[in-house]
Protein backbone atom coordinates (compact mmCIF):
# COMPACT_ATOMS: atom_id res chain seq x y z
CA UNK A 447 0.00 0.00 0.00
CA UNK A 448 1.29 3.43 -0.93
CA UNK A 449 0.65 5.72 2.05
CA UNK A 450 1.37 8.96 0.17
CA UNK A 451 -1.93 8.61 -1.65
CA UNK A 452 -4.07 7.64 1.30
CA UNK A 453 -6.60 10.32 2.25
CA UNK A 454 -6.31 12.17 5.55
CA UNK A 455 -9.27 13.65 7.40
CA UNK A 456 -8.66 16.84 9.34
CA UNK A 457 -11.90 17.59 11.17
CA UNK A 458 -14.53 17.85 8.41
CA UNK A 459 -12.01 18.27 5.60
CA UNK A 460 -10.62 15.30 3.69
CA UNK A 461 -7.27 15.63 1.92
CA UNK A 462 -7.14 13.24 -1.03
CA UNK A 463 -3.41 12.54 -0.55
CA UNK A 464 -0.54 13.67 1.68
CA UNK A 465 1.19 16.04 -0.75
CA UNK A 466 0.79 19.72 0.14
CA UNK A 467 1.91 22.91 -1.56
CA UNK A 468 3.94 24.72 1.10
CA UNK A 469 3.16 28.44 1.40
CA UNK A 470 5.32 30.51 -0.93
CA UNK A 471 5.34 34.29 -1.19
CA UNK A 472 4.95 35.41 -4.77
CA UNK A 473 5.62 39.09 -4.03
CA UNK A 474 3.19 39.95 -6.80
CA UNK A 475 0.30 41.71 -5.13
CA UNK A 476 -0.58 45.37 -5.07
CA UNK A 477 -2.04 46.75 -1.85
CA UNK A 478 -2.53 43.13 -0.72
CA UNK A 479 -4.86 42.23 -3.60
CA UNK A 480 -4.60 38.84 -5.31
CA UNK A 481 -4.63 38.93 -9.11
CA UNK A 482 -4.34 36.69 -12.15
CA UNK A 483 -0.81 35.61 -11.17
CA UNK A 484 -2.12 34.06 -7.96
CA UNK A 485 -5.05 32.44 -9.76
CA UNK A 486 -2.80 30.76 -12.32
CA UNK A 487 0.02 29.93 -9.88
CA UNK A 488 -2.22 28.34 -7.25
CA UNK A 489 -4.66 26.99 -9.80
CA UNK A 490 -1.92 25.13 -11.70
CA UNK A 491 -0.91 23.28 -8.59
CA UNK A 492 -4.51 22.28 -7.96
CA UNK A 493 -4.65 20.93 -11.51
CA UNK A 494 -1.38 19.13 -10.66
CA UNK A 495 -3.06 17.05 -7.98
CA UNK A 496 -1.93 18.55 -4.65
CA UNK A 497 -4.37 17.70 -1.88
CA UNK A 498 -3.95 21.00 -0.05
CA UNK A 499 -2.64 24.31 -1.30
CA UNK A 500 -1.57 26.71 1.40
CA UNK A 501 -1.60 30.22 0.01
CA UNK A 502 1.49 32.26 0.77
CA UNK A 503 2.01 34.30 3.94
CA UNK A 504 -1.04 36.57 3.80
CA UNK A 505 -0.83 39.64 5.94
CA UNK A 506 -3.42 40.32 8.63
CA UNK A 507 -2.53 44.01 8.57
CA UNK A 508 -0.63 46.26 6.13
CA UNK A 509 2.25 46.68 8.61
CA UNK A 510 2.44 42.87 8.86
CA UNK A 511 3.56 42.43 5.24
CA UNK A 512 7.07 41.18 4.59
CA UNK A 513 7.29 43.24 1.41
CA UNK A 514 5.04 45.86 -0.17
CA UNK A 515 4.00 43.17 -2.71
CA UNK A 516 2.68 40.61 -0.19
CA UNK A 517 -0.85 39.28 -0.32
CA UNK A 518 -3.18 40.63 2.34
CA UNK A 519 -6.49 39.89 3.97
CA UNK A 520 -6.88 42.98 6.14
CA UNK A 521 -9.91 44.42 4.36
CA UNK A 522 -13.13 43.04 2.94
CA UNK A 523 -12.21 44.21 -0.56
CA UNK A 524 -9.50 41.53 -0.66
CA UNK A 525 -12.09 38.77 -0.44
CA UNK A 526 -13.75 38.51 -3.91
CA UNK A 527 -10.59 37.58 -5.85
CA UNK A 528 -9.64 35.07 -3.16
CA UNK A 529 -13.12 33.58 -3.50
CA UNK A 530 -12.57 33.16 -7.22
CA UNK A 531 -9.20 31.45 -6.73
CA UNK A 532 -10.53 29.17 -4.00
CA UNK A 533 -13.55 28.15 -6.05
CA UNK A 534 -11.19 27.09 -8.84
CA UNK A 535 -8.94 25.14 -6.44
CA UNK A 536 -11.91 23.38 -4.86
CA UNK A 537 -13.34 22.50 -8.28
CA UNK A 538 -10.12 20.53 -8.95
CA UNK A 539 -10.61 18.47 -5.79
CA UNK A 540 -7.92 20.33 -3.83
CA UNK A 541 -8.40 22.06 -0.51
CA UNK A 542 -7.67 25.80 -0.41
CA UNK A 543 -5.75 26.84 2.71
CA UNK A 544 -4.24 30.14 3.75
CA UNK A 545 -1.25 31.06 5.87
CA UNK A 546 -2.17 34.04 8.05
CA UNK A 547 0.89 36.07 8.89
CA UNK A 548 2.38 39.11 10.54
CA UNK A 549 6.02 39.77 9.70
CA UNK A 550 6.83 41.73 12.87
CA UNK A 551 10.37 43.10 12.82
CA UNK A 552 11.02 41.45 9.45
CA UNK A 553 8.35 43.56 7.74
CA UNK A 554 8.92 46.37 5.25
CA UNK A 555 11.69 44.64 3.32
CA UNK A 556 12.33 44.45 -0.42
CA UNK A 557 11.07 41.48 -2.39
CA UNK A 558 14.06 39.36 -3.47
CA UNK A 559 14.34 40.75 -6.96
CA UNK A 560 13.86 44.43 -6.04
CA UNK A 561 16.55 44.99 -3.44
CA UNK A 562 17.90 43.85 -0.10
CA UNK A 563 16.84 44.47 3.46
CA UNK A 564 14.72 47.38 4.60
CA UNK A 565 12.46 49.42 2.32
CA UNK A 566 12.76 53.02 3.52
CA UNK A 567 9.54 54.96 4.03
CA UNK A 568 10.57 57.16 1.10
CA UNK A 569 10.29 54.05 -1.13
CA UNK A 570 6.97 52.75 0.22
CA UNK A 571 8.18 51.20 3.48
CA UNK A 572 6.56 51.63 6.90
CA UNK A 573 7.42 51.61 10.61
CA UNK A 574 7.59 48.06 11.96
CA UNK A 575 6.74 46.47 15.30
CA UNK A 576 8.13 43.56 17.30
CA UNK A 577 8.25 42.11 20.79
CA UNK A 578 11.25 44.32 21.62
CA UNK A 579 13.18 47.11 19.97
CA UNK A 580 15.99 44.98 18.52
CA UNK A 581 16.38 44.68 14.76
CA UNK A 582 16.88 41.34 12.95
CA UNK A 583 20.22 42.64 11.65
CA UNK A 584 21.82 45.87 10.47
CA UNK A 585 19.95 45.74 7.16
CA UNK A 586 16.56 45.53 8.82
CA UNK A 587 14.40 48.22 10.46
CA UNK A 588 14.50 48.78 14.21
CA UNK A 589 11.02 47.82 15.47
CA UNK A 590 8.92 49.58 18.04
CA UNK A 591 8.11 47.18 20.88
CA UNK A 592 4.37 46.49 20.92
CA UNK A 593 2.56 47.89 23.93
CA UNK A 594 -0.51 46.25 25.49
CA UNK A 595 -2.88 47.94 23.03
CA UNK A 596 -0.64 46.96 20.12
CA UNK A 597 -0.76 43.31 21.20
CA UNK A 598 -4.55 43.44 21.42
CA UNK A 599 -4.66 44.90 17.90
CA UNK A 600 -2.52 42.03 16.55
CA UNK A 601 -4.89 39.49 18.12
CA UNK A 602 -7.93 41.33 16.75
CA UNK A 603 -6.31 41.50 13.29
CA UNK A 604 -5.79 37.72 13.23
CA UNK A 605 -9.40 37.18 14.34
CA UNK A 606 -10.78 39.49 11.63
CA UNK A 607 -8.52 37.88 9.03
CA UNK A 608 -9.79 34.41 9.98
CA UNK A 609 -13.34 35.64 9.57
CA UNK A 610 -12.53 36.97 6.09
CA UNK A 611 -10.72 33.74 5.24
CA UNK A 612 -13.95 31.88 5.94
CA UNK A 613 -15.92 34.20 3.67
CA UNK A 614 -13.24 33.78 1.01
CA UNK A 615 -13.81 30.01 0.96
CA UNK A 616 -10.61 28.82 2.59
CA UNK A 617 -11.05 25.47 4.33
CA UNK A 618 -7.88 25.46 6.42
CA UNK A 619 -5.92 28.15 8.24
CA UNK A 620 -2.24 27.90 8.98
CA UNK A 621 -0.92 30.41 11.51
CA UNK A 622 2.61 31.48 10.62
CA UNK A 623 4.62 31.19 13.84
CA UNK A 624 7.92 30.42 12.09
CA UNK A 625 10.83 31.96 10.17
CA UNK A 626 11.45 34.89 12.50
CA UNK A 627 8.11 36.60 11.93
CA UNK A 628 6.06 38.17 14.71
CA UNK A 629 4.64 35.10 16.49
CA UNK A 630 8.04 33.34 16.36
CA UNK A 631 9.72 36.55 17.56
CA UNK A 632 7.62 36.34 20.73
CA UNK A 633 8.52 32.65 21.24
CA UNK A 634 12.27 33.12 21.06
CA UNK A 635 14.28 34.67 23.90
CA UNK A 636 16.70 35.92 21.24
CA UNK A 637 14.07 38.33 19.88
CA UNK A 638 11.83 38.71 22.93
CA UNK A 639 13.36 40.67 25.80
CA UNK A 640 10.05 41.77 27.30
CA UNK A 641 9.58 41.96 31.04
CA UNK A 642 5.76 41.91 31.03
CA UNK A 643 3.35 38.95 30.75
CA UNK A 644 4.53 38.28 27.16
CA UNK A 645 8.24 37.82 27.87
CA UNK A 646 10.62 35.89 30.05
CA UNK A 647 9.26 32.47 31.01
CA UNK A 648 8.09 29.85 28.50
CA UNK A 649 4.48 30.48 29.58
CA UNK A 650 4.88 34.17 28.85
CA UNK A 651 6.64 33.77 25.49
CA UNK A 652 3.97 31.40 24.14
CA UNK A 653 1.13 33.59 25.42
CA UNK A 654 0.64 35.66 22.24
CA UNK A 655 0.48 32.58 20.01
CA UNK A 656 -2.03 30.90 22.35
CA UNK A 657 -4.15 34.06 22.38
CA UNK A 658 -4.05 34.27 18.58
CA UNK A 659 -5.05 30.59 18.38
CA UNK A 660 -7.97 31.24 20.75
CA UNK A 661 -9.12 34.31 18.81
CA UNK A 662 -8.90 32.43 15.53
CA UNK A 663 -10.80 29.45 16.91
CA UNK A 664 -13.55 31.83 18.10
CA UNK A 665 -14.51 32.61 14.51
CA UNK A 666 -13.15 29.58 12.63
CA UNK A 667 -15.77 26.79 12.50
CA UNK A 668 -15.35 23.64 14.59
CA UNK A 669 -15.41 21.44 11.51
CA UNK A 670 -12.52 23.25 9.78
CA UNK A 671 -8.86 22.58 10.60
CA UNK A 672 -6.45 25.06 12.14
CA UNK A 673 -2.75 24.28 11.89
CA UNK A 674 0.42 26.09 13.02
CA UNK A 675 3.80 26.42 11.34
CA UNK A 676 6.61 26.50 13.86
CA UNK A 677 10.30 27.02 13.48
CA UNK A 678 10.99 24.10 15.78
CA UNK A 679 14.47 25.39 16.56
CA UNK A 680 16.48 28.59 16.11
CA UNK A 681 19.58 26.37 15.66
CA UNK A 682 21.28 28.74 18.12
CA UNK A 683 22.37 28.37 21.73
CA UNK A 684 19.99 30.30 23.98
CA UNK A 685 17.28 30.41 21.31
CA UNK A 686 13.89 28.74 20.87
CA UNK A 687 14.50 25.00 20.75
CA UNK A 688 12.98 21.61 19.98
CA UNK A 689 12.21 20.80 23.62
CA UNK A 690 10.12 23.97 23.86
CA UNK A 691 8.44 23.16 20.55
CA UNK A 692 7.40 19.78 21.90
CA UNK A 693 5.99 21.43 25.02
CA UNK A 694 4.18 24.07 22.95
CA UNK A 695 2.77 21.49 20.52
CA UNK A 696 1.27 19.55 23.42
CA UNK A 697 -0.41 22.77 24.58
CA UNK A 698 -1.65 23.63 21.09
CA UNK A 699 -3.20 20.18 20.84
CA UNK A 700 -5.48 21.09 23.74
CA UNK A 701 -6.38 24.46 22.20
CA UNK A 702 -7.95 23.34 18.96
CA UNK A 703 -4.87 23.06 16.74
CA UNK A 704 -4.90 20.01 14.49
CA UNK A 705 -1.39 19.73 13.05
CA UNK A 706 2.07 21.25 13.42
CA UNK A 707 3.93 22.11 10.23
CA UNK A 708 7.55 21.65 11.28
CA UNK A 709 10.01 24.11 9.80
CA UNK A 710 13.08 25.68 11.43
CA UNK A 711 15.22 28.82 11.53
CA UNK A 712 14.71 32.34 10.27
CA UNK A 713 15.02 34.27 13.52
CA UNK A 714 18.80 34.46 13.66
CA UNK A 715 20.92 35.69 10.76
CA UNK A 716 23.58 33.18 9.75
CA UNK A 717 22.47 30.40 12.13
CA UNK A 718 24.42 27.20 11.38
CA UNK A 719 21.70 25.11 9.72
CA UNK A 720 22.70 21.63 8.51
CA UNK A 721 20.74 21.86 5.26
CA UNK A 722 20.33 18.61 3.29
CA UNK A 723 17.63 16.29 1.98
CA UNK A 724 14.80 16.03 4.51
CA UNK A 725 16.86 17.83 7.17
CA UNK A 726 13.81 18.98 9.14
CA UNK A 727 11.90 15.68 9.06
CA UNK A 728 13.39 14.67 12.44
CA UNK A 729 11.43 17.47 14.10
CA UNK A 730 8.08 16.40 12.63
CA UNK A 731 8.88 12.88 13.81
CA UNK A 732 9.81 13.95 17.33
CA UNK A 733 6.74 16.16 17.86
CA UNK A 734 4.45 13.45 16.51
CA UNK A 735 6.03 10.82 18.70
CA UNK A 736 6.15 12.84 21.91
CA UNK A 737 2.80 14.63 21.72
CA UNK A 738 0.61 12.50 19.47
CA UNK A 739 -0.03 15.65 17.41
CA UNK A 740 -0.33 15.22 13.64
CA UNK A 741 2.66 16.76 11.88
CA UNK A 742 3.78 17.96 8.49
CA UNK A 743 7.38 17.65 7.28
CA UNK A 744 8.94 20.28 5.03
CA UNK A 745 12.34 21.14 3.65
CA UNK A 746 14.25 19.64 0.74
CA UNK A 747 11.77 16.87 0.07
CA UNK A 748 12.02 16.51 -3.68
CA UNK A 749 11.29 12.94 -4.78
CA UNK A 750 8.22 10.69 -4.60
CA UNK A 751 10.30 8.00 -2.87
CA UNK A 752 11.42 10.38 -0.09
CA UNK A 753 7.89 11.65 0.38
CA UNK A 754 6.49 8.13 0.56
CA UNK A 755 9.13 7.00 3.07
CA UNK A 756 8.36 9.92 5.39
CA UNK A 757 4.64 9.20 5.45
CA UNK A 758 4.86 5.40 5.35
CA UNK A 759 7.37 5.23 8.21
CA UNK A 760 5.11 7.45 10.32
CA UNK A 761 7.62 10.29 10.63
CA UNK A 762 4.94 12.75 9.51
CA UNK A 763 1.34 12.74 8.34
CA UNK A 764 1.84 15.22 5.50
CA UNK A 765 4.72 16.33 3.33
CA UNK A 766 4.90 19.95 2.23
CA UNK A 767 6.92 20.79 -0.86
CA UNK A 768 7.88 24.30 -1.89
CA UNK A 769 10.59 24.67 -4.52
CA UNK A 770 9.89 21.29 -6.11
CA UNK A 771 6.36 22.55 -6.78
CA UNK A 772 7.79 25.60 -8.54
CA UNK A 773 9.80 23.29 -10.79
CA UNK A 774 6.96 20.81 -11.27
CA UNK A 775 3.34 21.82 -10.65
CA UNK A 776 2.22 18.30 -11.58
CA UNK A 777 4.46 16.61 -8.98
CA UNK A 778 1.59 14.60 -7.41
CA UNK A 779 0.43 13.23 -10.76
CA UNK A 780 3.93 12.04 -11.61
CA UNK A 781 4.54 10.80 -8.05
CA UNK A 782 1.48 8.59 -8.40
CA UNK A 783 2.82 7.18 -11.63
CA UNK A 784 6.27 6.57 -10.09
CA UNK A 785 4.78 4.81 -7.09
CA UNK A 786 2.35 2.78 -9.21
CA UNK A 787 -0.82 4.39 -7.91
CA UNK A 788 -3.76 5.08 -10.14
CA UNK A 789 -5.04 8.65 -9.74
CA UNK A 790 -7.41 10.58 -11.94
CA UNK A 791 -5.92 13.27 -14.16
CA UNK A 792 -8.04 16.29 -15.01
CA UNK A 793 -10.41 15.21 -17.78
CA UNK A 794 -8.98 17.92 -20.02
CA UNK A 795 -5.52 16.32 -19.75
CA UNK A 796 -6.60 12.68 -19.81
CA UNK A 797 -5.27 12.05 -23.34
CA UNK A 798 -1.76 12.88 -22.15
CA UNK A 799 -1.82 10.56 -19.12
CA UNK A 800 0.97 8.00 -19.24
CA UNK A 801 -0.59 4.55 -19.17
CA UNK A 802 0.55 2.17 -16.48
CA UNK A 803 2.82 -0.52 -17.89
CA UNK A 804 0.80 -3.71 -18.01
CA UNK A 805 2.14 -7.14 -17.03
CA UNK A 806 2.88 -7.69 -20.70
CA UNK A 807 4.95 -4.55 -20.76
CA UNK A 808 2.50 -2.73 -23.02
CA UNK A 809 1.22 0.75 -22.47
Ligand SMILES: Cc1cc2nc3c(=O)[nH]c(=O)nc-3n(C[C@H](O)[C@H](O)[C@H](O)COP(=O)(O)O)c2cc1C
Nearest residue numbers: 468469470471502503744745746747767768769770
Ligand atom coordinates in the same frame (compact mmCIF):
# COMPACT_ATOMS: atom_id res chain seq x y z
C1 LIG B 1 9.70 31.49 -3.21
C2 LIG B 1 9.49 31.03 -1.79
C3 LIG B 1 8.60 31.71 -0.98
C4 LIG B 1 8.35 31.26 0.33
N1 LIG B 1 7.39 31.88 1.08
C5 LIG B 1 7.01 31.34 2.28
C6 LIG B 1 5.88 31.81 2.97
O1 LIG B 1 5.13 32.67 2.50
N2 LIG B 1 5.59 31.25 4.18
C7 LIG B 1 6.36 30.24 4.71
O2 LIG B 1 6.06 29.76 5.81
N3 LIG B 1 7.41 29.76 4.04
C8 LIG B 1 7.74 30.25 2.84
N4 LIG B 1 8.77 29.70 2.12
C9 LIG B 1 9.43 28.49 2.68
C10 LIG B 1 8.78 27.23 2.11
O3 LIG B 1 7.41 27.13 2.46
C11 LIG B 1 9.52 25.97 2.60
O4 LIG B 1 9.36 25.87 4.00
C12 LIG B 1 11.01 25.99 2.24
O5 LIG B 1 11.22 26.49 0.94
C13 LIG B 1 11.62 24.58 2.33
O6 LIG B 1 10.95 23.70 1.45
P1 LIG B 1 11.54 23.27 0.02
O7 LIG B 1 12.92 22.70 0.30
O8 LIG B 1 10.59 22.21 -0.46
O9 LIG B 1 11.61 24.47 -0.85
C14 LIG B 1 9.05 30.14 0.84
C15 LIG B 1 9.98 29.49 0.01
C16 LIG B 1 10.18 29.90 -1.28
C17 LIG B 1 11.15 29.13 -2.14
